[in-house]
Structure formats: structure tokens, C-alpha cells
Amino acid sequence: MAKQDMSEAEFDARHAEKMKKKKATRDKIMSTKTIEKGLLIVHAGKGKGKSTAGFGMIFRALGHGMKVAVVQFVKGRIERGERQAMERFSDLVTIKRMGEGFTWETQDRQRDIAAAHQAWDVAKELISSREYRIVLLDELNIVLRYDYIPLDDIVAFLRDEKPEDVHVIITGRNAKEELIEIADLVTEITQIKHPFRSGVKPQMGIEF
Amino acid sequence: MAKQDMSEAEFDARHAEKMKKKKATRDKIMSTKTIEKGLLIVHAGKGKGKSTAGFGMIFRALGHGMKVAVVQFVKGRIERGERQAMERFSDLVTIKRMGEGFTWETQDRQRDIAAAHQAWDVAKELISSREYRIVLLDELNIVLRYDYIPLDDIVAFLRDEKPEDVHVIITGRNAKEELIEIADLVTEITQIKHPFRSGVKPQMGIEF
Numbered sequence: 001m002a003k004q005d006m007s008e009a010e011f012d013a014r015h016a017e018k019m020k021k022k023k024a025t026r027d028k029i030m031s032t033k034t035i036e037k038g039l040l041i042v043h044a045g046k047g048k049g050k051s052t053a054g055f056g057m058i059f060r061a062l063g064h065g066m067k068v069a070v071v072q073f074v075k076g077r078i079e080r081g082e083r084q085a086m087e088r089f090s091d092l093v094t095i096k097r098m099g100e101g102f103t104w105e106t107q108d109r110q111r112d113i114a115a116a117h118q119a120w121d122v123a124k125e126l127i128s129s130r131e132y133r134i135v136l137l138d139e140l141n142i143v144l145r146y147d148y149i150p151l152d153d154i155v156a157f158l159r160d161e162k163p164e165d166v167h168v169i170i171t172g173r174n175a176k177e178e179l180i181e182i183a184d185l186v187t188e189i190t191q192i193k194h195p196f197r198s199g200v201k202p203q204m205g206i207e208f
Numbered sequence: 209m210a211k212q213d214m215s216e217a218e219f220d221a222r223h224a225e226k227m228k229k230k231k232a233t234r235d236k237i238m239s240t241k242t243i244e245k246g247l248l249i250v251h252a253g254k255g256k257g258k259s260t261a262g263f264g265m266i267f268r269a270l271g272h273g274m275k276v277a278v279v280q281f282v283k284g285r286i287e288r289g290e291r292q293a294m295e296r297f298s299d300l301v302t303i304k305r306m307g308e309g310f311t312w313e314t315q316d317r318q319r320d321i322a323a324a325h326q327a328w329d330v331a332k333e334l335i336s337s338r339e340y341r342i343v344l345l346d347e348l349n350i351v352l353r354y355d356y357i358p359l360d361d362i363v364a365f366l367r368d369e370k371p372e373d374v375h376v377i378i379t380g381r382n383a384k385e386e387l388i389e390i391a392d393l394v395t396e397i398t399q400i401k402h403p404f405r406s407g408v409k410p411q412m413g414i415e416f
Contacts, residue, residue: 012317015315016316016317020315030409036411037408039403039408039411044400045398047396048395049264049397051264052264052265052268053257053261053264054264056260056262056264056267056290057260059289059290059293060263060289060290060413061412061413062293063288063289063293063295064412064413066413080272081268081269081270082268084272084273085268085270085271089296107223107228108220108224109219109220109224110220134413167413180400180401185399185402185403185414186399186400187398187399188397188398188400189395189396189397190253190397190398191393191395192252192388192396193391193394194393200244200247200392201238201244203244203247204272205268205269205272205274205375206247206249206265206375206393
């Protein structure tokens, strides 16, 4: 029976039946999900919003009173909002800003490489300490894109040495295949439409 | 000259040159972006993380001390973390939880429709008040998917009546073409890999 031939009440009844089935299916699926473990999460893709989504997870965890750590591999000018927001959770959050500025800002490869290694050492320490439920490695992918740290080292650590109960989130464009391979949750963020194209400038609260 | 034929110093010099050009291009592009305006932002796609990214923007704005409002069109059980995190910004944030539960939870179409209309009225009021720099309409797309509110009403309001200086963020899967059409910034979030597939259950700080 098509929608137009039904009375409103019939349509409502059919809707209720459909939703009941949907709920039953969903409940059944969820009951099979029983494993709890620290995840390796990768936010990839070309769209803006990879870090935003990563920080969204961080704030949600902070809302639960979880301790979290953030390592910034690239010191951008875009993260002032997040940093200031995290200051309200100074009892729960540890922030390490290690990057020496974006590569096209510094134009100094050796300094970038040294900064990347320093940041990675700090990241490993924070993850291994098991003091933090989630560790966000912001813009790690960019460091890998320029081969500043051997990919094998990072994959080996995350796969073999990361404590079972720690979640690690990695953001940045051009995620390496090898990282996606070992990740539990991979989200791709793509821009379909961007205001830059219409000459709109980056605005506080949106881009930074 | 291939990388292996260059000395480290030569490679560094070439890197510096490349980055310098990249920065110049970027600076030039940015200088043409001069318009400031309230954006209509849509987070679409099938991946989890649409709301997470939306809330990420909200927290960034809160970090800047901006006033924001959130209207929840669907009362899920997944947003406790965000809600509790926002409580630390109670001076800046207004939260309206209007939804009557997910449609497959209530199975009552008439109640859902009434709740959706109530939520939309509140949303319009918050946006029009100009008291908030950003208004997040969380899961509005789901309401539209079930035709609980006429799409034309929503498009007309956002296109013609939204104050110029207010940003509006809309989240939820199955974004309508007509909304994408009038949006300034559209981000699609896709899941490449999901831990559910390996039997991992939703975990605090990750899924809720």
C-alpha cells in the first residue's frame, strides 16, 4: 500500500512496526559486541576537520572525567581555541606542543626533523605511562609524509608496545597505508564545499 | 637530480626552496580571502564523527570565549560526555535537548513529529536572537530524513532569515541535497574501518 492510500493512523502503525524491527536488529547486533580495548584511531582525508574531530573526542572524554594527553607535532596558529578550551580541564589534560611550526613556515628541514623526533619520544612516554586513557597525536601524519620519523618505528610501537587499555588518535592528511592497516577505527573526512572558494576568509571559531 | 644522488645539505636546501614557494603561494591565496560572514556548515556522510566534529567546533569556539547554543533534535544516549564537558562552560553555552529519543526507540511517529517541531521552533529562536555566535543543530538531518519538518521551511529560514553573523552547524546522516546546495561548508565523514566489525563494543570516550 503506497503512502498516499494510507490513513495517517495506518502510516503511524506501519512506522511503529518498522522502527520496532530496526530496534530489535540493532539490539541484537550490539549484544555481540563485547570486547573492550584501547583503539588505534586514524582521522585521515583531505578535508578540514580531522583535528577538530580528534579534539571533539578529547572533549567528550574530558566530559567523562578521563585523563587525556595531546601531543602537537606541528605548531600551527589554528589551535588557540582548542588550547584555551582545554585550559578549563587543566586537572585532566596534558598538552605537549613540540612542533616547530609548519614545514612551509620554517623551511628548515633539520630543525623540523629534530622537533619531530623529540615529539615522538614524548608521545611514546605519555602512551606507555598508562596515565592517560586517550593520547592524541595531532598532525603526526604530516611528519610521516615528510619522512621525518621512520614509519616502521611508529608502526612497531603502536602495534606491539602500546598498552592494551590506551586509545591513541592520529590526525593529519595523507595517512600512510601501514597505519591504516593496523588501525581499529579509520575515519575519512572530505570537503564537498568550502567557503574559501567564495573568498570567505578563515574565521575565529570556524577555522581556528 | 634524484634524492639518492644529493648530499643531505643539498636535499635540505631544495626542501627549503620548495617550502618557501609553498608558503608564498599560500600567503597569496589567503590574501584574497577577505569576506567574513556567518556560515552554514553541514557535516554529512555515513561515518560516526559528524556530531563529534560539530562538538569539536563548539569547544573551539568556547575556547575563544564565544557564546554558543546546541539544540539536540534526537535524544541519544551517546552525548553524555559532550554534555558534561560543556558544563564547564556553563557561562557560555546554552543546551536544549528537545528530541524524544531515537525514532526506533520511541516507535511513536506523532510524538516524534511534535518533538521535532518544538525543537525547530527553539532553534529558530536561538539563531534569530543573535545572542550566539554558533548554533549547532545536532541530528537535524535525521528529522528531515523522516519528513518530520517540511524541508522547505528549514531551507527558507536558513537561507533568508538567518542573521548574517551567526554560524549554524547541522549534523546527521543523509543530508538533503537542498541543504547542501545552500551550505557554505560541507564536510563528508566516511568510515573506512570500524572496530564493531571485530566485535569491539562501544566504549566510553570513543563512542559515547
